[in-house]
Amino acid sequence: MTRKERYQFVLDYFSQHNPDAATELFYGSPYQLLVAVILSAQCTDKRVNMTTPAIFQRYPDAASLATADFDDLFPLIRSISYPNNKTKHLIGMAKMLMSEFGGEVPLTVEELVQLPGVGRKTANVITSVVDNQPNMAVDTHVFRVSARIGLTVNAKTPLAAEKQLLQFIPRDQVHVAHHWLILHGRYVCVARSPKCAECGLQQACKYFAKHYGRAAAEEPKLPVVSAASRVAAAAATSAAKKKLPERLK
Ligand code: SF4
Numbered sequence: 001m002t003r004k005e006r007y008q009f010v011l012d013y014f015s016q017h018n019p020d021a022a023t024e025l026f027y028g029s030p031y032q033l034l035v036a037v038i039l040s041a042q043c044t045d046k047r048v049n050m051t052t053p054a055i056f057q058r059y060p061d062a063a064s065l066a067t068a069d070f071d072d073l074f075p076l077i078r079s080i081s082y083p084n085n086k087t088k089h090l091i092g093m094a095k096m097l098m099s100e101f102g103g104e105v106p107l108t109v110e111e112l113v114q115l116p117g118v119g120r121k122t123a124n125v126i127t128s129v130v131d132n133q134p135n136m137a138v139d140t141h142v143f144r145v146s147a148r149i150g151l152t153v154n155a156k157t158p159l160a161a162e163k164q165l166l167q168f169i170p171r172d173q174v175h176v177a178h179h180w181l182i183l184h185g186r187y188v189c190v191a192r193s194p195k196c197a198e199c200g201l202q203q204a205c206k207y208f209a210k211h212y213g214r215a216a217a218e219e220p221k222l223p224v225v226s227a228a229s230r231v232a233a234a235a236a237t238s239a240a241k242k243k244l245p246e247r248l249k
Contacts, residue, residue: 001204006150007168009204014180017200021179023129026052030105030130031062031097037125038089038117042081051077062103065094089117107131121158125178134174138162141185142178148189150206 001009014021024045027033035055039048055076059065065073074087093115097103106112107130112123124137136142138158146152146161151168155161169177188195194207202208 003150003153004168006204010149010151010201011169011173011177013200013204014177014184015173018180018183019176021176021183023125023179024183025049028056029061030107030126032056032060033129034093034105034115034118034122034126035065035090037122038093039077039080039086041086041117041122047080051080059094062094062097062105065090066098068094086117092116093118105130107133109135124162128175128178132175134166134171136162136165136169136174137178138165139182140191141189142181144191145181145185145189148194148207149201149204 023033025033025036025040026049027036032052036048036052039051055073058076059068059073068091070087070091073091074083077083077086077090080086096115097105100114101111105126107127109120109123109127112118112126113120118126121137121139124135127133128135128137138146138161142165143152143155143158143161146165147155152161152164155164165177166174184201185191188199189201196202196205196208196212199205199208202212
């Protein structure tokens with residue numbers, strides 16, 4: 001299988017099985033998504049979703065968060081990793097949104113990375129989720145899954161992986177491919193023991209061929225993703241859509 005064929009198989013598979021993949025973070029506006037993504041660094045989406053309702057209730061927009069006191073915001077995110085830094089980043093981010101961007105979240109990577117707490121990965125998430133821009137955020141799941149399957153080859157850094165993925169994934173599929181790879185990494189191709197027996201990508205996966213033999217890879221099981229992963233992905237998509245304001249649907 002050539003690399004191009006490998007990509008085609010993977011994209012076709014996900015297109016068929018999870019066409020409406022979406023972020024699992026809850027949000028109702030670009031500002032709220034930015035807050036959630038900043039909080040999600042080194043933290044699970046599940047944990048972030050437990051904390052953001054209280055934050056959004058008290059600070060529904062950049063204007064209100066820009067006037068927040070550290071001591072008022074900190075208790076709301078105490079249960080999240082790195083609460084000190086994240087509290088400072090959120091307030092700094094909101095202040096800069098107000099002073100430089102009229103209270104709105106800018107939708108270019110170049111502008112977003114100027115904000116406190118926002119790196120390239122976060123900027124790619126915001127622009128792809130809010131605006132369907134062809135920007136690939138490479139987190140730990142995307143990095144691992146892409147390497148195992150063989151979508152990336154010898155990529156040593158997230159940026160190297162990002163460049164390889166963008167080289168092969170059609171521009172109009174990049175924003176959804178990001179979610180496909182994350183969800184697959186979260187529920188099937190998990191870090192410690194990938195659930196290869198129930199994975200529909202066996203036929204295209206280098207890891208599977210290496211560990212279970214070429215013959216097995218060439219005569220794979222029918223492409224079936226576990227019920228648990230399908231339910232989780234569908235629930236995420238549904239939940240995310242419920243939270244979307246009309247203009248983002
Ligand atoms: S076959 Fe295994 S290693 Fe390959 S993508 Fe599926 S779960 Fe991951």
